[in-house]
Amino acid sequence: MIEYSIFSGLGERPLNEDYALAERRGDSFCAVLCDGLGGHEGGELASSLVCETVMAFFRGWDGEGDAGEMLGLWIERAQSELMQAQKELGKVEGMKTTVSAIIIHAGKLHALYVGDSRIYRFRHGFIKGHTPDHSIPQFLAASGEIREKDIRKHP
Numbered sequence: 001m002i003e004y005s006i007f008s009g010l011g012e013r014p015l016n017e018d019y020a021l022a023e024r025r026g027d028s029f030c031a032v033l034c035d036g037l038g039g040h041e042g043g044e045l046a047s048s049l050v051c052e053t054v055m056a057f058f059r060g061w062d063g064e065g066d067a068g069e070m071l072g073l074w075i076e077r078a079q080s081e082l083m084q085a086q087k088e089l090g091k092v093e094g095m096k097t098t099v100s101a102i103i104i105h106a107g108k109l110h111a112l113y114v115g116d117s118r119i120y121r122f123r124h125g126f127i128k129g130h131t132p133d134h135s136i137p138q139f140l141a142a143s144g145e146i147r148e149k150d151i152r153k154h155p
Contacts, residue, residue, distance in 0.1 A: 020051065032054045033099070042096075
């Protein structure tokens with residue numbers, strides 16, 4: 001049984017650039033989280049566009065093919081749509097987002113992520129693991145230069 005909730009807080013920024021969706025269709029489940037890159041104009045647009053695009057593909061999916069490969073394809077297509085929107089809106093330097101997504105299908109979980117958003121696994125209310133992220137502090141922790149607990153506050 002999958003239990004999930006979606007929560008997003010403003011944090012220390014004047015604008016919340018987070019966007020998340022989760023949905024179950026039959027025996028399949030998909031969850032997508034995008035976090036617009038702070039300091040880039042249009043992060044909130046990027047996160048909503050990518051999240052909605054990936055979920056639209058999930059909603060239209062017939063369950064055929066490898067779910068992990070499908071998720072990767074949907075994220076690639078969402079990236080293409082984001083790049084097109086950047087050009088149309090004249091925000092090529094802005095409109096950037098992370099993406100973290102999972103799909104559970106046929107009893108298997110597939111996860112993909114790009115950027116510094118992580119996917120956490122909880123069991124009985126406790127964190128049992130998480131994906132690494134794609135950030136310089138994460139690489140420093142992996143190489144032993146800083147401790148993992150110091151990643152969040154690293155300059």
